[in-house]
Amino acid sequence: MTNLELQKTANEVRKGIVRAVHSAKAGHPGGSLSAADLFTYLYFEEMNIDPEDPKKEDRDRFVLSKGHTAPGLYSVLAHRGYFPVEELLTLRHVGSRLQGHPCMQETPGVDMSSGSLGQGLSAAVGMALAAKMDGKEYRTYALLGDGEIQEGQIWEAAMFAGARKLDNLVVVVDNNGLQIDGKIEDVCSPYPIDKKFEAFNFHVINIDAHNFDEIRAAMKEARETKGQPTAIVMKSTKGKGVSFMENNAGWHGKAPSDEEFAVAMADLEKIDEELKKAGE
Numbered sequence: 159m160t161n162l163e164l165q166k167t168a169n170e171v172r173k174g175i176v177r178a179v180h181s182a183k184a185g186h187p188g189g190s191l192s193a194a195d196l197f198t199y200l201y202f203e204e205m206n207i208d209p210e211d212p213k214k215e216d217r218d219r220f221v222l223s224k225g226h227t228a229p230g231l232y233s234v235l236a237h238r239g240y241f242p243v244e245e246l247l248t249l250r251h252v253g254s255r256l257q258g259h260p261c262m263q264e265t266p267g268v269d270m271s272s273g274s275l276g277q278g279l280s281a282a283v284g285m286a287l288a289a290k291m292d293g294k295e296y297r298t299y300a301l302l303g304d305g306e307i308q309e310g311q312i313w314e315a316a317m318f319a320g321a322r323k324l325d326n327l328v329v330v331v332d333n334n335g336l337q338i339d340g341k342i343e344d345v346c347s348p349y350p351i352d353k354k355f356e357a358f359n360f361h362v363i364n365i366d367a368h369n370f371d372e373i374r375a376a377m378k379e380a381r382e383t384k385g386q387p388t389a390i391v392m393k394s395t396k397g398k399g400v401s402f403m404e405n406n407a408g409w410h411g412k413a414p415s416d417e418e419f420a421v422a423m424a425d426l427e428k429i430d431e432e433l434k435k436a437g438e
Contacts, residue, residue, distance in 0.1 A: 159202055161370040166433050167237065168198040172399045173426050174233030174246050180419040182250035185258065188409040189303060190230030192334040192367065192394040197234040199373045200299060209239035212266045218296050219285045221270040223278025223312075224303035224332065225259040226411065231268070232256050240267035276309025278302070279329065283315045286327035286387070297381075299328045305337030308346045313358070319387045320359030327387040328380045329360070332367065334396035336407040355389035367394030401425050 159167070171194045179185035201207065205218040222231050229249060236243045241255070248254035255264045259273030269285075272278045282300035289296050302312065319327055331351055339345050348354070352362045361383045365372040373392075380388035396410070397403025400422045414422055 162433065162437050164195075164198055164202065164370045166430070167202055168195045169399065169426055169429050169433065170237055171198055171230070171233045173423065174236060174243060175229045176400065176414065176419065176422045176426065178229045178232065178246040178249040178256070179413045180416075180422075181247040183413045184250055185229050185413055186226040186411045187229065187400070187413070188336070188396040188403060188406070188411075189224060189227040189332060189334065190233070191398045191400060191403065192396045193227060193230050193301060193332045194233075194398065195368050195370065196301065196330060196332070196373065196392065197230050199370065199377070201234045201238045203374070204377050205299065206296065207238075207267075209267065212240060216294065216296050219269045219282070219298040221278045221282040221285070221298070221300040222260055222268075222272050223282070223300050224275065224306050225272030225278065226275075227301075227303075228256070228258060228260050231260060232265070235265070235267040238267075241265075275303070275306045276311040279312050279315040279319075282327060282329070283319045283324065286319070286324040287322060289326055290322075290324065297326045297328065299330065301330045301332060303337070304331055304333045304335065304348060304351065305342050305345065307331060307348045307351065308342075313354075316355065316358040316360065316389075323359075323385050324387045325384050328377070329355070329387065329389045331389065331391045332394055333391055334367075334394040336396045336405070336410065338407070338410045340407050351391050352389070355391070359386055360389040361386040362389045362391065365390060365392050367392035368398060399426055399429060 175190045179187045260268040286298040363376045403409040
C-alpha cells in the first residue's frame with residue numbers, strides 16, 4: 159500500500175475506535191488512537207496473516223500487551239476482514255465477541271488474551287522462542303504502553319529475549335507520554351526508554367509513530383537485524399486525530415458523549431477530505 163492508502167485506512171480504523179467506544183459507553187480511546195497507524199501498518203503491510211485462516215500455523219503473531227487498547231486492535235481486525243466492521247458497535251456488550259480486553263478464545267485474529275499490564279511481553283517472548291525451537295520462520299510483534307513498562311515483569315521478559323538473541327521478536331513501545339494518572343514522567347518515569355532496552359541487548363529504533371515512511375523503514379531494519387531482538391520506541395500523540403482528545407490524559411479511559419462523538423467524527427471526516435485532496 160502507498161502511504162496515502164495507509165493514511166486513509168488508519169483514519170477508518172480511528173473512526174471504528176471512536177464508534178466502538180461511543181457505542182459501549184466505556185473503553186480506552188486515547189491509547190487506541192495513538193497506536194492506530196502502527197496497527198494499520200502491521201495488519202495491512204507488515205505481518206504474514208490470513209483473515210480467512212486466523213490460526214494458520216506459519217502466521218506472524220501479535221500480542222497487545224497494553225490490552226486495554228483493544229478498541230484499536232478490534233478496529234484494525236474488522237477493517238482487515240476478520241469479522242464485520244458493524245460488529246465494532248457491540249464492544250463490551252453482553253454476549254459480544256469484543257470485550258474490554260482481547261480474548262483469544264472468542265475473537266478471530268487475537269493471538270493472546272491480555273489486559274493484566276506487564277504480562278504480554280512474556281507471552282510474546284515465549285512465542286518467539288517457540289518459533290526458534292521449532293525451526294519456524296514466523297515473527298512475533300508486541301505493543302507495549304509507555305506507562306505499562308513501569309511494570310517489572312516487562313524487564314524480566316526483555317532480559318530473557320536479549321539473552322536468547324530472539325531476532326524474530328519486535329517490541330514496539332507506544333510513547334504517547336500519558337497514562338491514567340497523568341504524565342508518565344511524573345507518575346514513575348521510565349525514561350530513557352531506548353537506553354533501557356539497549357542495556358538488555360535490544361537493537362533500538364526511535365521513530366515518529368504517525369509517519370509511515372519511518373514505520374516502514376523501522377520494520378525493514380528490524381527484519382534485517384540478526385542476533386538481537388528489536389525495540390521500536392515510537393513517539394506518538396495520545397488521542398491522535400480527535401481534537402479534544404489529543405494530548406489529554408483524561409481521555410485515557412472514557413467514552414465520548416453524543417455531542418463529543420459528533421465532534422470527533424467531524425474531526426475524522428475532515429482528515430478524510432484532506433487525504434482525498436492530497437490524492438487528486
